[in-house]
Amino acid sequence: MQALDPQTAYSSSAVLAASSEDNAKASQQISDLAREVASEFSTTTYAPMMVRGLIQLGDFAVLTTIGLISSSFMGGSVLAGIHLPLAFSAAGALLFLLFMLSTDGYAVHEMHSLAPQVGKIIGAWTLVTVLFLLVTYLSGTPIDENRSWLGLWFFAGISSIAAVRAIQAYFIHHWQADGRLERRAVIVGGGQPAADIIQSLENQVNNDIRICGIFDDRDDDRSPAIVAGYPKLGNVDDLVEFSRLCNIDMLIVTIPVTAENRVLQMLHKLWVLPLDIHLSAHMNKMQFRRRSYSYVGNLPTVPVFAKPIANWGSLLKRVFDIVISCVTIVVLSPVLIGTAIAIKRDSEGPVIFKQKRLGFNNEEVLIYKFRSLYHNQSDEKAAKSVTKGDSRVTKVGRFIRKTSIDELPQLFNVLLGTLSLVGPRPHVPHQLTDNRLFEEVADGYMARHKVKPGITGWAQIHGWRGEIDDDNKLKQRVQHDIYYIENWSLALDLYILAVTPLKLFNQDGAY
Structure with missing residues (x-):
């Protein structure tokens, strides 16, 4: 799902004008009802698109493998005298996928039962x-050269895919019952427009949209406490906190775009969330280009913000993180061991320093670093930034901080999933500069938490690391982090990792 271009909808740069007062309000306590509802949606969901794609990849792998095995036993896979087992096996598996797609054979909402799928499997594989x-x-290839191979591949293919489908149907049935295959949505704006949208979504066949609640700033007859059977859980400030307590996928804004100021004020508060945000076109005569429309089920919407690094991008980034971090740990193991020994001999205290930082969706995570300060002067809450010539830093600590070796234990955070290799650097909760919270200094600061934080990032390779002793340094960090979030690609991650050793080694600003 793609967000609109800046000419079509509100751009992220425009929303950067959000005031710090919005962030302060967002941290307020939500109602007990909202907290109870949030707990009901705290379980992780699986994107139907991802599930469908993985099933397709599984079918391709199974049929290709069986084709190769059948050829090794029976010979065959011959075309005009040329033996082509891999080409034939892969081509057959790909054709099966195409035939299944033509019959809607990968509709996840229908895969909870095996019986309806068997006919499609037999039909597609027969074709x-x-x-x-x-x-x-x-x-002109004699049929005898391929008969045995095709016969074995045909029966083994049907049996294998049917067996795999039975296992998949079991899991999908339970996932559907647990609500793990639903897309969770929150309606922003109440009254009759919200009721119309809810009715439209619930009347759709095989609807996978789950309405989690309604949030509206209005508190009058236009916005009753119950809309189409769903409670109003609070205002938009409450929604920011609510979304951080549960797993929701999207916000559907029902407010007419003619109420421009009200819509913009809401987007000021909501764009920092790692969610898809849609303006409903259900009851508005909107003047956007047709290609700008998207659909939530059958509901026409205009996508304003898209969740960054979602679906396949998220999977690719996670696999990339695991592979690269494992290789790096092995390659740098002498450095890790040597640093640990040096720290232990240099000063008393543990080798590893643990500290709580803000991670994805503003959740606290525990990160690991090599200890660089004297143990009795450790500053877990980062109440005082490390400055040039700081007496708290050990001899070894001064070197490993300058070279960023102190960050290497965070490779284990990457394996645990609390950090990524590349992303905005995680900060300590409620960190201050000049007696002001970071979010009070830099507009859009909370948007850094739309993705998982990283060991290195776009801001770090551009020199924005180390001590924050003026507002501009923090603002530059935030702007670079937001650029990374909005322009992420695997190629960008590779580039940042490649230049990090060159940019960070002996760089000014790290003490």
Whole structure:
């Protein structure tokens, strides 16, 4: 799902004008009812698109493997005298996927039962086999050369896919019952417009949208406490806190765009959340370009903000993190061991320093670093930034901080999933500069938490690291972090990792 371009909707740069007062309000306590509802949606969900894609990849792998095994036992997979087991097996698996897609055979909401799928599997695989026989005939290849292979591949393929589907149907049935295959939505704006949208969504066949509640700033007859059977859980400030207590996927704003100021004020508060945000076009005659419309089910919407690094991007980034961090730990193990020994010999205290930082969606995470300060002067809450010539820093600590070696234990945070290799650097909760909270100094600061924090990032390789002794340094960090979030790609992560050793080694600003 793509967000609109800046000419079509509100851009992130415009929303950066959000005031720090909005952030302060967002941290207020929500109602007991909202907290109770949030607890009901705290379980992790699985994106249907991801589940469907993984099932398709599984089918391709199973049928290709069985084709190769069948060829090794029976010979065959011959075309015009050329033995092509891998090409034939992969082509057959790909054709099966295409035939299944043509019959909507990968509709996740229908996969909770095996019986309806068996007919589609047999039909699609039969078409593949018939097509192969036709190709064999037209190429002049004697049918005897491929008969045994095709026969074994046909029966083994159907049996294997059916067995895999039975296992998948079991899990999908339970995931649907547990609400793990639903897309969770919150309605922003109440009254009759919200009721119309709820009715439209609930009347759709095979609807996978789950309404979690309604939030509205109004508190009058236009916004009753109950709308279409759903309670109003609070105002928009409450929604920011609510979304951090549960797993929701999207916000659907029902407020007419003619109420421009009200919509913009809401987006000021909501854009920092790692969610898809849609303006409903259900009851508005909106003048956006047709290509700008998206659909939530059958509900026409205009996407304003898209969740960054979602679905396949999230999976690719996670696999990338695990592979690269494992390799790096092995390669740098002499450095890790040597640093640990040096710290232990240099001063008393533990080798590893643990500290709470703010992670994804503003949640606290525990990160690891090599200890660089004297143990009795450790500053877990970062009440005082480390400055040049700071007496709290040990001899070894001064070197490992300058070279960023002290950050290497965070590779284990990456394996645990609390950090990513690349992302905004995590800060200590309620960190201050000049007796002001970071979010009070830099507009859009909380948007840094829309993605998982990282060991290194776009801001760090551009020199914005180390001590924060003036407002501009923090603002530059935030602006660079937001640029990274809005322009993420695996290639960008590779670039940042490649230049990090060159940019961070012996860089000014790190003490």
